[in-house]
Amino acid sequence: GQQVMQIPQYQHVQEGEDFTTYCNSSTTLSNIQWYKQRPGGHPVFLIQLVKSGEVKKQKRLTFQFGEAKKNSSLHITATQTTDVGTYFCAGPVHSGYALNFGKGTSLLVTP
Amino acid sequence: NAGVTQTPKFQVLKTGQSMTLQCAQDMNHEYMSWYRQDPGMGLRLIHYSVGAGITDQGEVPNGYNVSRSTTEDFPLRLLSAAPSQTSVYFCASSYSPKGSYNEQFFGPGTRLTVL
Numbered sequence: 001g002q003q004v005m006q007i008p009q010y011q012h013v014q015e016g017e018d019f020t021t022y023c024n025s026s027t028t029l030s031n032i033q034w035y036k037q038r039p040g041g042h043p044v045f046l047i048q049l050v051k052s053g054e055v056k057k058q059k060r061l062t063f064q065f066g067e068a069k070k071n072s073s074l075h076i077t078a079t080q081t082t083d084v085g086t087y088f089c090a091g092p093v094h095s096g097y098a099l100n101f102g103k104g105t106s107l108l109v110t111p
Numbered sequence: 112n113a114g115v116t117q118t119p120k121f122q123v124l125k126t127g128q129s130m131t132l133q134c135a136q137d138m139n140h141e142y143m144s145w146y147r148q149d150p151g152m153g154l155r156l157i158h159y160s161v162g163a164g165i166t167d168q169g170e171v172p173n174g175y176n177v178s179r180s181t182t183e184d185f186p187l188r189l190l191s192a193a194p195s196q197t198s199v200y201f202c203a204s205s206y207s208p209k210g211s212y213n214e215q216f217f218g219p220g221t222r223l224t225v226l
Contacts, residue, residue: 001170009151033214033215035215041219042201042217042218042219042220043154043201043203043215043217044217045214045215045216048214088153088154090154092213093156094156094159094167094169096213097142097144097159097161097205097213098142098144098156098159098169099144099154099156099215100156100170101146101153101154101155102153103151103152103153104153
């Protein structure tokens with residue numbers, strides 16, 4: 001079945017540094033979604049990418065979907081302490097009715 | 112709108128006990144799912160439903176049952192709890208994917224410990 005892998009598993013940065021997490025799927029994806037989970041919280045939707053090579057920005061966050069639609073990345077510019085949390089990518093499974101999540105990248109930002 | 116609600120927030124069970132985790136949504140979403148989250152494992156799909164009366168298995172369904180009698184509710188039943196089921200359980204719902212847009216809305220989670 002579809003496998004979604006994320007690297008790195010953990011990342012510790014100083015506030016103001018940049019951060020990138022990478023997501024790779026074993027199969028071509030119709031779309032990919034990104035979620036953020038704060039410590040002790042629940043996953044919250046960030047964005048969905050659908051088109052090959054798509055790039056979307058949300059303030060300091062930049063999301064990319066690979067040309068082959070098998071990989072994606074999330075880049076945060078000038079991290080802030082509010083960026084702390086775990087970032088998950090997820091691909092659709094079961095005809096799109098549910099998601100297959102990567103194991104996530106946990107980001108720690110120290111001031 | 113309350114969104115997706117889950118009860119209880121915390122639960123401790125003894126091995127062999129049964130219980131039901133409740134999930135409800137008030138957004139009239141057709142699709143609902145149950146995930147479990149374990150340290151370092153991400154979220155793994157247990158069961159999902161595409162509408163009232165229709166359920167199917169996800170990747171880790173063993174030891175769990177579900178039913179969907181209404182659009183709003185999607186309870187998860189543990190028939191005989193085992194320590195391996197100690198986890199955080201999240202319920203999620205989403206719009207129809209017909210428009211190829213199916214953001215999942217998650218509930219706050221139930222933290223279950225099985226002794």
